[in-house]
Amino acid sequence: MSSTIIPVLEIGGTHLTAALVESGTWAIDRPSLARVDLQAQGTAESLIEAIGVAADALTAAPGAIWSVAIPGPFDYATGVGRFENVGKFDSLNGVHVRNALMDRITPTPGMIHFLNDADAFGVGEYALGAARGHDRALCITLGTGVGSTFLNHGEPVGTGPTVSPDGSIHHEIYRGSPLEHTVSRRAIRAAYAAAAGMDPATGPDVHAIATRSRAGDDTARQVLDTAFGALGETLAMVLKRFDAGILVIGGSMARSWDLVEPAIRAGMTLEDRRLADFRIERAILPDDAALVGAAYWASRREDHGR
Structure with missing residues (x-):
């Protein structure tokens, strides 16, 4: 697909970000960039309407991808x-979101492609960020939990013996329990509160x-050393199983890079000393990666007629 403008929506549990992205350069049109609140517990109709209002504001071309x-x-x-009993977007369970948005967005899109938000982050870092030029990369986000995407030449890999179940490392087991019981916002807060003799509900974030x-x-x-060391061991x-050449880390916790990176590296080295010098990079596009990645993904789908 030749260089064109791709309207992108990044939908989160509490917000929606909309922007126009130019294919090829993957530059975000800053004047078009908007972030609006989204009520994940709303009805299907209210959610589709809220998404549609944000989409209409982009004033995309008729038939745009x-x-x-x-x-x-x-x-x-x-x-x-497929949001069944997950605590957000439950009203969209079984709803054909593509058809609903095709009917709601004005002017009518030519096609709407969908991509997992963690995959979009990784693909964005591959297209224009820290994973660029790496054939095999693992990109993770550290926020409420641990998001991840395994990339093979920029394509997310979600199944097979070389990746975590469903392509998500939060499904990995660490010392007999799911990894997120040790590495997540909730787990870290609980661990600190317990060690400091505090109430987890009122303890520090x-x-x-x-x-x-x-x-x-x-x-x-x-x-923090215990949590991120456990992540490093995992x-x-x-990384060895997937034969990745680089680990890219983003998300809100990555802002504490001076604490996170050394602990992760120590855990990795504890598990395998040969990983002492493994390439670990902080995300270059912490705020834009998902938008860039979604646009890149849609462009590839169109190029290959998918």
Whole structure:
């Protein structure tokens, strides 16, 4: 597909980001960029309407190829929601979101492609960020939990013996429990509260725990080292299994790079000393990767007639 403008929607649990992206350069048209609140517990009709209002504001060309990054569970090929008892977008379970948006967006799109939001982040880092030029890469996001995408020449790999179940490392088991029981916002807050004798409900959030660690709070440092060290140990096995050449890390916790990266590397090295010098990079496009990745994905789908 020749250079064109791709309207992109990045849908999260509390917000929606919309922008126009130019294929080829993958540059975001900054004046078009908008972020609006989204009520994930709303009815299907209210959600489709809210998404449609944000989409209309992009004033895309008639017949444009659109791309939507959205969390799972979702049937990305057919555009049907599979949100059953997941706590967000439950009203879209079984809803043909593609058809609903094709009917709602003005002017009518030519096609709407869907991509998992974590995959969109990874593909964006492959197209224009830290994973660019790497045939096999693992890209993760550290936020509420651990998001991940395994990339083979820029294509997400979600199945097979070389990747985590469903292509998601949060399904990995660490010392007999799901990884997210050790590495997640909730787990880190709970661990610190327990160690400090505090109520988890009123204890500090992860960014505050990081601040305390830098200020000399040994409990905070130990909690973070334990959590991200566990992630490093898990990543060591995952990276070797996938034969990745680079690990790219984004998400809100990556802002504490001075604490996160050394702990992850220590855990990786503990598992396998040969990984002491493995390439770990911070995401270059922390805020834009999903938008760029969604546009890149849609462009590839059109190029290959998918």
